[in-house]
C-alpha cells in the first residue's frame with residue numbers, strides 16, 4: 073500500500089520542518105500533504121519550501137483562512153481521494169505530539185483493519201506533559217463519547233489514525249458537519265456504523281508539544297459536547 077500522511081497546520085512554523093523530516097525518515101515511503109489555513113506565522117511559506125525541496129513527496133494545500141481542524145481535514149482528505157496513487161491515508165498533528173516512528177506500525181495493522189486508531193488509553197494512560205486539567209478533559213471526553221455512542225474504542229477523540237482508501241471514501245466527507253476537533257469523533261463514528269468495515273487500535277504515547285501553542289478553545293469543546301449527541305441522534 074502506498075501511504076500519504078495528512079498534516080493540518082496552523083501556526084506550526086517551529087515544528088513543521090522537524091515533523092516532515094521525521095516522517096520522511098520512516099521506512100515505507102510516506103508522502104505528506106500539509107493543509108495550512110493561511111497561518112500568520114508563515115507556516116504556509118515554509119510548507120511550500122519543503123514541497124519544492126521534496127517534489128512529488130511533499131504536497132501543500134493552502135486554505136484562505138482558519139475554519140477549524142475539521143474543515144481543514146475535509147479539504148485535505150478530499151484532495152487525497154483525488155490522488156489515486158495513494159491507498160493508505162494517515163493523519164497526525166504537526167506539533168510532534170504524535171511520534172512518526174509509529175507510522176510503520178499503523179501500516180502493519182492496516183493489513184488487518186480498514187481503519188486503525190492510535191490510542192493513548194489502551195493500556196493505562198500514555199500521555200506525557202499534559203497538566204491534570206487537560207488530561208481530565210481528554211479522559212472525560214473519551215468516557216462521554218463511549219457513553220453516548222456505545223463505541224467500544226478506548227480513545228475516540230485521538231487524532232493519530234490510518235485509513236484504507238475505501239474506508240475513508242465510504243464515510244461521506246461532504247456530509248461531515250464538524251468544524252473543530254469533533255471531526256475526530258465524527259469520522260470514527262461514521263465508519264463504526266458501516267458494519268462491513270473494521271476498526272483496530274494500537275497503543276501510542278502522546279507527548280504534549282514543546283513549541284508553539286495549542287489551538288483548543290471553548291467553542292471547540294462546546295461543539296464537541298453537543299456534536300456527540302447530534303451524531304447519536306443522526307445515526308439512529
Ligand SMILES: Nc1nc2c(ncn2[C@@H]2O[C@H](COP(=O)(O)OP(=O)(O)O)[C@@H](O)[C@H]2O)c(=O)[nH]1
Pocket residue numbers: 079080081082083084107108109138139140141144164165166167169281285286287288
Ligand atoms: N489547518 C488547521 N490546522 C489546525 C487547526 N486547528 C488546529 N490545527 C492543527 O491540528 C493539530 C492539533 O492541534 P493542537 O492545537 O496541537 O491541539 P491539541 O494537541 O489538542 O492541543 C496541530 O497540527 C494544529 O496545527 C485549524 O483550524 N486549521
Ligand SMILES: [Mg+2]
Pocket residue numbers: 165167169281286
Ligand atoms: Mg497538540
